[in-house]
Amino acid sequence: MNSNVLDFDTIIIGGGAAGLAAAVAFGRRAGGASFALIEKEQKLGRKLLATGSGRCNLTNMNMSEEFYNVSARPFMRRMLSRVTPERLISSFESLGLLCRADSEGRVYPCSNQAASVLDVLTLWLGRTGCRVFCGCRVGRIRRENGGYLLEADDKTFFAKTLILASGGQASAALGSDGSSYRFARDLSLPCEPVFPSLAPVFASDRLLPSVKGVRAAARVSLVADGKTAACEYGELQLNDKTVSGVCVFQLSRLVNEFLALGTVNGRRCESVRIVADLVPDISAGGLEELLAKKCRSLPDAPSDALFAGVLNRKLGVYIMKKCGIPTNGETLSSLSAAQIGAAAQYAKNAVFTPGAPSRFDSAQVTAGGIPLSEIDRNMKSLRFGGLYIIGEALDADGLCGGYNLHFAFAGGITAGAHAAKSEVKKHDKDK
Ligand SMILES: Cc1cc2nc3c(=O)[nH]c(=O)nc-3n(C[C@H](O)[C@H](O)[C@H](O)COP(=O)(O)OP(=O)(O)OC[C@H]3O[C@@H](n4cnc5c(N)ncnc54)[C@H](O)[C@@H]3O)c2cc1C
Known part of the structure; x- marks a missing residue:
């Protein structure tokens, strides 16, 4: 490997809801593995801070696949049977976040501040040994040497495992600018046409x-x-x-x-x-x-x-x-x-x-994207080894009420935990 290439076991592209959840889940379980989080914005979680009018409606006690687009429902049914709202809330509680539901089942942090959600995620991220590269935009991804070579602004990265969490195209001012769909092309992954939702x-x-x-x-x-x-x-x-x-x-x-x-x-x-x-x-x-x-x-x-x-x-x-x-x-x-x-x-x-x-810039969510048929229950690509895809980059979008963040967090936790398990197995084998 070229010495100028920053080499990690696992890289996560995107420091939004899905990427942060994945990074924390990975870091808490994959002791010893080297991993990095790459975020194009100067700060992590910019969109997360804007969610729920600054309060972050992170899930909903009234949860069903019916609240998602029709084509996503079979996948969502299976995902929601594993990551229920109760399970998501307890994951957040284990990070120290207290949540409560309003009379319509919408769940918010008790502080009523999205910043609390970002706080617990970044505090735990700080404990995991994750290398965080903010202000670093990944431009291109190539499959190489059994892993993924990422060309970013002035850096090149390599990882055997890649977690794609670069979001959709809605509200680009908050970060996600449609890069995911370019990455899909780079990796020859299919992509359903995208259009704005919740707008x-x-x-x-x-x-x-x-x-x-x-x-x-x-x-x-x-x-x-x-x-x-x-x-x-x-x-x-x-x-x-x-x-x-x-x-x-x-x-x-x-x-x-x-x-x-x-x-x-x-x-x-x-x-x-x-x-x-x-x-x-x-x-x-x-x-x-x-x-x-x-x-x-x-x-x-x-x-x-x-x-x-x-x-x-x-x-x-x-x-x-x-x-x-x-x-x-x-x-x-x-x-x-x-x-x-x-x-x-x-x-x-x-x-x-x-x-x-x-308009995408006034939409909260992007509909369309990488088909769910491309991934398994662990959010792992069925096509390429070591690739996970999570969050809004995928063709799943929900109604207002915490359904989109539920999908992003649930996918992040699932992918992070599964990637960590594979990493631990690899290390045990190498010993
Ligand atoms: C104003 C607003 C309010 C909302 N409120 C709610 C709510 O209360 N409840 C709810 O459930 N949903 C809400 N949503 C929707 C929800 O925020 C998203 O569905 C969710 O954040 C998607 O998470 P994600 O991690 O997939 O994508 P994002 O949160 O968009 O994160 C993707 C990250 O990847 C980074 N990135 C993108 N491209 C690159 C690249 N090339 N290189 C490096 N980094 C890159 C981006 O900068 C971004 O930080 C809201 C959305 C908006 C815009």
């Missing part, structure tokens, strides 16, 4: 700027070819070009899958719409009656007051404009029963038609 959805609607900044509690559905494919309840946030809020984030995967591949949940389809019930607490008939009563009781009030007291006033006017109902200089008495009925119907079924794919 604001661009809606083609010229009236949207009039409700910029408005928020409404809504039931939001993803309707594909006229059928409801998914439904969420939450706060809908309207902006001049996008609709967002956690409820929309949850549907954005299907919207972007449709825009990228023409499918929804893997099934080909022709059209996709987001349909929002903006007044979910009352039936369409009840709403129509309420609006009609208002028109009768306040005949001289301006027509743009139709939804006053029911919805944000701007949103009410938006609905009326969508239905072609005059909102200037008219009075409530001038509105016909048909107009009132149409406004009530639209408020219960406001349509937002996706106009363009979401």
Whole structure:
């Protein structure tokens, strides 16, 4: 081996959630093995610090493969039977992190600070003897001499075992920039097309700027070819070009899958719409009656007051404009029963038609990537010896609620522990 090459038993590329979990799991078990963690950013765990709005929603007590993309579910079922939320929490407890679940099962550190999660991981990492190279971007990977040669900025590394934890392409400002997909090409690994998930959805609607900044509690559905494919309840946030809020984030995967591949949940389809019930607490008939009563009781009030007291006033006017109902200089008495009925119907079924794919830089997760069929239950490549792939680089993405970090941490712990076991076996044989 060339003396300028930094040679380790094991190298982990990526100091995010998956890579850090793998490094700690490896280091705690593989006494004597030399290993390194390479991270392109100047600091470890930048994205981790931003998770859960700075609180880090690290798993969810309400766990099922159903919360992941359809193609990942068989793999997730097996993984989740081994690494349950309880098991993940107890792994973190063994590092000294106290966690608690909120009323919806979302698990956070008791400190309510993502920094606590990063703290325990880096404190333990410090104990393991891991060489950490921050500010070092791996550009290329080659298989050589029964191992992996990594070309980074001004350094070359070699390891017999490589753990690929370089993430996806979402929120590149926090680190992961799609390098994983280049590495897949370097290693001749297949890669499913990638697209953003958990992101604001661009809606083609010229009236949207009039409700910029408005928020409404809504039931939001993803309707594909006229059928409801998914439904969420939450706060809908309207902006001049996008609709967002956690409820929309949850549907954005299907919207972007449709825009990228023409499918929804893997099934080909022709059209996709987001349909929002903006007044979910009352039936369409009840709403129509309420609006009609208002028109009768306040005949001289301006027509743009139709939804006053029911919805944000701007949103009410938006609905009326969508239905072609005059909102200037008219009075409530001038509105016909048909107009009132149409406004009530639209408020219960406001349509937002996706106009363009979401942007990776405002997405929380990348869908697509290296197929799960490439790895075994230990996250080990079925194609190449000594290669593990974990985290968002893989074609597995979950809903908001701690499911993505669960997958990243669970994969990291599994791969790190398995790589360490192989390392110990190798050393025992060499003795
Ligand atoms: C704002 C935001 C909030 C989120 N909140 C939550 C949440 O509360 N709960 C949840 O479950 N999920 C959340 N997610 C998603 C979750 O953070 C990710 O799914 C998870 O971090 C993926 O872990 P990872 O280790 O695979 O990738 P990352 O955390 O992205 O880590 C990959 C690391 O590899 C490094 N890297 C990339 N390329 C190279 C290279 N060429 N050379 C060297 N290093 C490289 C990157 O700099 C990065 O540090 C959130 C995401 C975002 C953006």
